[in-house]
Amino acid sequence: MDYDEECSIVLELSEKDPFFDKKKKLLQSKGFSPKERIYLKSCSKPGWMNATVEVLLQIARIIQLNELELYFAEDDVCASVEFYSSRNELEALNSIVLFTDISLSICSDLHTNLLQRLRQTILDLISDFGDKNSVKGTVEKEHRCDQEEGLIEWGENNGVTTQLKIAYIEGAGRGAIARKDLKVGDIALEIPVSIIISEELLRETDMYGILKEIDGISSETILLLWSMKEKYNCDSKFKIYFDTLPEKFNTGLSFSIEAITMLDGTLLLEEIMQARQHLHAQYDELFPVLSNNFPDIFPPELYTWEKFLWACELWYTNSMKIMYSDGKLRTCLIPIAGFLNHSLCPHVLHYGKVDPATNSLKFCLSRPCRYGEECCLSYGSFSSSHLLTFYGFLPQGDNPYDVIPLDIDDSDVDSIEDIPVSSWTTHMVRGTWLSKNHNIFYYGLPSPLLDNLRRSRSPMLRTKTFLQGSLETELEVLDNLKNIFDDMMHCMDEIDLDDRENCSWDENLAMDFKNLQRRIAHSVSTSCQTGMEMLKNELYKCMAEDIQG
Numbered sequence: 001m002d003y004d005e006e007c008s009i010v011l012e013l014s015e016k017d018p019f020f021d022k023k024k025k026l027l028q029s030k031g032f033s034p035k036e037r038i039y040l041k042s043c044s045k046p047g048w049m050n051a052t053v054e055v056l057l058q059i060a061r062i063i064q065l066n067e068l069e070l071y072f073a074e075d076d077v078c079a080s081v082e083f084y085s086s087r088n089e090l091e092a093l094n095s096i097v098l099f100t101d102i103s104l105s106i107c108s109d110l111h112t113n114l115l116q117r118l119r120q121t122i123l124d125l126i127s128d129f130g131d132k133n134s135v136k137g138t139v140e141k142e143h144r145c146d147q148e149e150g151l152i153e154w155g156e157n158n159g160v161t162t163q164l165k166i167a168y169i170e171g172a173g174r175g176a177i178a179r180k181d182l183k184v185g186d187i188a189l190e191i192p193v194s195i196i197i198s199e200e201l202l203r204e205t206d207m208y209g210i211l212k213e214i215d216g217i218s219s220e221t222i223l224l225l226w227s228m229k230e231k232y233n234c235d236s237k238f239k240i241y242f243d244t245l246p247e248k249f250n251t252g253l254s255f256s257i258e259a260i261t262m263l264d265g266t267l268l269l270e271e272i273m274q275a276r277q278h279l280h281a282q283y284d285e286l287f288p289v290l291s292n293n294f295p296d297i298f299p300p301e302l303y304t305w306e307k308f309l310w311a312c313e314l315w316y317t318n319s320m321k322i323m324y325s326d327g328k329l330r331t332c333l334i335p336i337a338g339f340l341n342h343s344l345c346p347h348v349l350h351y352g353k354v355d356p357a358t359n360s361l362k363f364c365l366s367r368p369c370r371y372g373e374e375c376c377l378s379y380g381s382f383s384s385s386h387l388l389t390f391y392g393f394l395p396q397g398d399n400p401y402d403v404i405p406l407d408i409d410d411s412d413v414d415s416i417e418d419i420p421v422s423s424w425t426t427h428m429v430r431g432t433w434l435s436k437n438h439n440i441f442y443y444g445l446p447s448p449l450l451d452n453l454r455r456s457r458s459p460m461l462r463t464k465t466f467l468q469g470s471l472e473t474e475l476e477v478l479d480n481l482k483n484i485f486d487d488m489m490h491c492m493d494e495i496d497l498d499d500r501e502n503c504s505w506d507e508n509l510a511m512d513f514k515n516l517q518r519r520i521a522h523s524v525s526t527s528c529q530t531g532m533e534m535l536k537n538e539l540y541k542c543m544a545e546d547i548q549g
C-alpha cells in the first residue's frame with residue numbers, strides 16, 4: 001500500500017506471490033490490475049466510503065487467497081463474491097487495517113481524519129463479520145478448572161501475560177475465554193520462549209545423545225520420545241503442564257475397528273489406516289531395540305505402543321510450528337496456549353513467530369473477543385478429514401477446506417497453440433452450497449475442473465457459448481461428473497441416526513464424517529442434474545432456431 005499527497009492507497013499483488021499469475025488473472029477478470037491505486041478523496045456522494053471499502057476489499061481478498069481458495073474462486077465477472085472464506089475475509093480486512101495504520105503514521109494532518117474513518121469502518125466490518133460468521137462455544141459452568149488455573153499461575157510466575165482464563169466448552173474440552181473485552185490488535189496471550197518446549201530444551205540430555213546417532217531420526221520424533229518419559233518425571237520443570245494433559249486424546253488414530261469400518265466408501269478409511277501403519281512402523285523400528293540397549297533411559301514400561309500412540313496424539317493435537325528469532329522453524333509444545341481451540345472464524349490468525357524484541361510469542365487478536373467469549377485460533381486451513389484424523393473433531397459450521405479430490409487423467413487434454421492448458425494439476429469438488437454461481441457454465445462447480453473436463457472432450461473449445469456443440473460438450477461433462485458422484489454416494493451407504501445415543505465417541509465421529517461426505521457428493525450430483533436441465537432447455541432452443549432458420 002502506498003500513500004501520497006492526494007491520499008490514495010495502492011494495493012499491489014507481489015510478484016513473489018507463488019500464485020501470482022492465477023491471482024493476476026482473477027483480478028483482471030474483476031476489472032482490476034495487479035497494482036491498483038484507490039483514491040480516498042472525500043466526496044459529497046452518500047455511501048462513498050462503503051463503495052471505496054468494497055473496492056479495497058475485493059482486491060485485498062484476492063491478494064490474500066490461499067491455493068485451495070483460489071481453485072474455487074469464481075472467475076465470473078457477474079458473480080458477486082460475498083466472501084471466499086472466513087480466514088480470507090479476516091486476512092483481507094486486517095491487511096487493510098495494517099496499511100491504514102502505516103499510512104496514519106506517515107500522513108499529513110490533512111488526511112488523518114479520512115484515514116481514521118476508513119480504519120474505523122474496517123474495524124466495524126471485522127466485528128460484524130465475526131458476529132455473523134462464528135459459531136460461539138458454550139461454556140459449561142459446572143466444571144471447575146483448578147488444575148488449569150494452577151498452570152496459568154505457574155505461567156504468570158514465569159513471565160506469561162494473559163487476558164484469558166480456562167473453562168470447559170461444550171463439545172470441545174477445555175478452551176480459553178476472555179477475562180475482559182478484547183479488541184483487534186490486543187495481545188490475548190504472551191508466552192516467553194523460556195517455557196516453550198522445543199528441541200533446544202533436550203540437547204543436554206543423555207536421551208538426546210543416543211537418539212541423534214540414529215540415522216534419519218527427526219527432531220519431532222526425539223521430542224516425542226522425550227515427552228513419553230517426561231510425563232512421568234516428578235522433578236520435571238513442566239510437571240504442572242504434563243499433569244493438565246488429557247489421559248486420552250480420542251483422535252482418528254485411536255479409532256476402533258468398528259468405527260473405521262463405518263468409514264467404508266470414504267477416503268478417510270484408507271487415510272487413517274495408513275497413518276496408523278506409518279506410526280506402527282516407526283515404533284517397531286525403535287522398540288524394543290532402544291529399551292533393550294538402554295533400559296535406564298528408555299524403560300520398557302514407559303515405551304509401550306499405547307504410550308507411544310498417546311505421545312503421537314499429544315504432538316498432533318497440541319504442537320505448533322514456531323519461527324524462532326534465528327529463523328529456524330521448530331515444532332513446539334506451548335503450555336497454556338495449548339488450551340486454545342480451533343475455529344473456522346478464528347480470533348487469532350497469526351501466532352507463529354517469536355518477537356525478537358521480547359523473546360516471546362504473542363497471540364494478537366485479528367477480531368474482537370468479548371468478555372466471557374471463547375477465544376479461538378486457526379490450526380490451519382485443514383479439511384475435516386485431517387482434523388478428524390489428527391485432532392479428533394469436526395469443526396462446526398461450513399468448512400471451506402472440505403474437498404473431495406478427483407483423480408483426473410490429464411494426459412488426454414491436448415495443448416493447442418494459444419490455448420494454455422490449465423495450470424491446475426489436481427482437481428477437486430466441495431459442497432456446491434458454498435458457491436454463489438449456479439448459472440449455466442458454472443453450476444456451483446469449480447471452473448478449473450469444468451475447463452479440464454471440457455478440454456478433454458473438445459480441445460478446440462475456446463469460450464462458453466450457447467452453440468449446439470458447446471452445449472452438447474457441457475451435457476457430457478455434467479453427465480460424467482454426476483455418474484462419478486452417484487457412484488460415490490452408492491458406496492457410502494446411509495447411516496441410520498436413530499441409535500446414536502448408544503454409539504461410542506469414535507462411531508459418532510465416523511457417522512458425522514460420512515454424512516458430511518454424502519452431503520457434499522449429493523450437492524454435486526444435484527448441481528449437475530440442475531445444470532443438465534438448463535442445458536437441455538438451451539439445446540431445445542438451439543434446435544428450434546435451426547428448424548425455423
Ligand SMILES: C[S@@+](CC[C@H](N)C(=O)[O-])C[C@H]1O[C@@H](n2cnc3c(N)ncnc32)[C@H](O)[C@@H]1O
Nearest residue numbers: 171172173174317318338339340341342391393
Ligand atoms: C490444542 S488442544 C485444545 C485444548 C483442548 N480442548 C483440551 O481440552 O485440552 C486441541 C484439541 O482440542 C479439541 N478441539 C479443538 N478445537 C475444537 C473444536 N472447534 N471443536 C471440538 N473440539 C476441538 C480437540 O480435541 C483437539 O484435539
